[in-house]
Amino acid sequence: MKKSLQSQLFLNVGASLLIIVVSMSFILFISWRIQKIVDTQFRNERFFQELQDEIEEIRTPFLDYLSSRSSKALASLLIKEQTLRSMIPDDQRIYDSVNLSVREVYHLLEAYLDMIDIAIQEKRGSAISEYTQLYETMENMNQYILSLIDKISLKGFREQLAGYERVINVSRQLQFWNLLVIIFAFIWAISWMMYSLNKITEPMHLLSKTAEELSKGNFNVEDIHIEAVAEVSRVVETFNRMKNDISQYIAEIQQQKTIEQEYLNEKLRNLKMEQLLKRMELYTMQAQMNPHFLFNTINTGVQLAIVEEANKTAEFMEHLADFFRHNIRERKLFVPLRHEVEGLRSYFYILNIRFPRSLNLNLDIQDAIDHDYQVPAMILQPLVENSVIHAFKGIERKGSIIVRIWQDKTYLRCSVKDNGVGMPPEIIESLMQHSFRTSEISSKVMGLENIIQRLYFFYPDNKEIIEIRSAPGQGTEVLININMEEEPCITL
Template sequence: MTKMNRVSSIKNNLIVYSLGVILLMTILSVYSLFIMERYKGQIEAMFEKHIFLSDIQSVISELDNDLLGFLSSKSSTRLNDYNKKRQEFFDLLEGDYDNIYSTEDVLMKNIKNLSEEYINQAQNAISYKRQRNVSKYYINYEKSKTIKNFIFEYIDKLNSIQLSRNSKTYLELVNQTHLLQTITYIIVISLIIISLLIVYLITARMVKPFSQLTHVAEEISKGNFDTEDIYLEFDDEFKLLAIAFNKMKNNIREYIAEVKNIAETETKLKDQQLKNVKMEHLLDNARLYALQSQINPHFLFNTINAGVQLSIMERATRTGEFLESMSRLFRYNIQKMDSTCTLGEEVKNISDYYDLLKVRFGHRIRFELDIDPLTFDKRVPPLILQPLVENAYIHGLSGLEEGGTIKVTTRYLLNEVCVIVEDNGRGIENSLIEKILSRNSNSQLGQNEEVGIGIRNVRDRLELYFHRSDIFRMEGRLNQGVKITICLPHEA
């Protein structure tokens, strides 16, 4: 709070300037009112004197008219009018004329004394008129008329004196008015000049900081946070603003530098992670190719063996069909080894494979397909169904005289595609299933080593492809067959 009061010079300067202007305007207004009241008093006194004398002159004239009318006609109406005017004249003379005229004004005293004498002579004339003494009321009337003329002369003389005095007073008022007007002009012009000067100084002090702030803000908008700090000389609000702006700019610069360092670190980490992912991907591909290559010698051996046996037995017609199916199998194996395929292609491949089985085993091996058309387009690694079907007939059905059934089922579910390969052959013990599915490469399977290699091969390739470890499940019991379930997620 103390710091803010110390630097609030702009506000204080504006307050002092405003109070100064208000004080000067107040003094000017009070002085003007004083002069005007003085002028007003002088003018009112001047008019009161003139009106007082005019009223005396007017009443005397009316009295004289009413007196002459009564003396000429002896009309009671004119006498009543005369008495009313006389009372009005007395009231006028007995008024507070001393407040209007100084007691030392001899002319006014003479007018008052003559006015009283005028009333006395008029009253005498009226009395002699009632007594029908013509000569005396005529003499008194002439005396009142003479006195009236003297009164009018004194009034004119007094008006002349007052006019002379009023002229001097008027000239004095005019001079004072000119002086007041000159003082007013000087004060107003001075206030205008001072106001313009103060506005210029305040504007100059405001424009300079704003110009610097605008320049620095423009540089910051271009991304240049290395501009110099703003320094101001005066301890006012703009200096506080400049300090806050410099602090904000420096904080932003430090924050951007920190963000850049973090971004560079994250970029390096991401690059390293990408390299690791690439290396892992290359390793997965190498493992995938290695696993895929394991199946070819075993399959090739069994297929060629079946072809040799068929050629010895028949040497003719059916050999062509057998070799045609075998060629499709070889072609599919070679073409798909380095790519993916669809589930529909896998189903077609095991159909060709079943044609080979029929040649070897006849109708002892039955093959059932329950395929959901919605699953045809599902992408999978190649050769995942054939090893399972081959394992089913070799290790589950080939040693049975009555043969058996291999069933392949696919279903399109909400979150996954389900593939089931099952047979009703010799079955398998749970302990052996655990060894087959064990992820320990040193697990000993004994005479069932081939079973473990083929199933592990399929499972590992599926897990590598879909990057999940809950895809493959194997179930079985002795003399009740084996059931293998594969759950393929949709997102892959």
């Protein structure tokens, strides 16, 4: 379970403070300990000084009492005696040489105090010579005890002085170590706090960096994965979720935008198509105006030729009238194959009359073909017209145009082949582009390019709807391949 920011901060700051408190407490303990050691070193000396003072001081009330038998002096003497007896320890086991001397002092003191009791009794019993002699002995004894204590104190002091010297040296070492303790504790605490703060602030830093990246529009940055306190973890988690959600929304918007773009493109295409259709309709209407007039005029000519008995002229003009009738009859985009073939036959008759020696025309149609199959209107005659106009420029020999229509499995194939000058590859490539060259549409709307673009439009999924096979000097074959199982994209 992750710790909260508050508890994490509390723990880390507490730990750092604890380090400093421990080090300071330790230093304090060391100071106290050294003080105690030094105090212990000279405790005995202080005690002996006190003992010596008491032994010195008891002489006065003792002499006062022996001189005056004063109860005040006696009280003072007894108090002093009691004080001295309380200073004699019960434990008088035999220890080292210093303790042996101390032991002797205590025994001498005990004997001295016992003598005081005896002297008091002798004073009370007025045994003057006895207590006088005893006083003299005790005075010697008192002096001896004092001198003995002096020796002990001096010896002890000298020994403790050596010890004190050692304490001072060790204290210097301790000062050095304690200085290091303070320095290291301080640096440790600081570095610990820095580490802890880093631990807390690093996720925030990462968050700010990632947010900056997001603000630049880069939503591909990795999610933030980091160990942090509970609150920051929640923020990081929420941030990651928010980033991913925004990224997802943006992707969806972009997808929607693409769809919309595609929709607009489609719409534009349709508009263009409509525009094309309208132009075609306009062209047809424009083309219809004159053919109607010509058609009626030609019919008048036919009747006139019949009246004048010019049968061949009448036949020619009848075919011409059929050709125009065919051209103006259909306003639909798709017509039965039969209509195309009939139009082509009339055209061929006219061409044979016009170019009886220079052009050989051949129409080869498979017998079993479905003449009612719907094909785009005006796709064969313009191809033949194109060959007549362009294929034989500069050629003296007799030209040949062969039109073949046959069914190949599910395909209806229409071929217009000439033996003319052929077509340069760059022209073929230019013609085969899936786009209108609108500037030229007006002039060549019924030309080869018009047929190609119309076929592309009607059959967008058939990549081989039209092929041009040509080589310079070897003629050109334009082959239309209509999949009879494929419905054209539009049927008007």
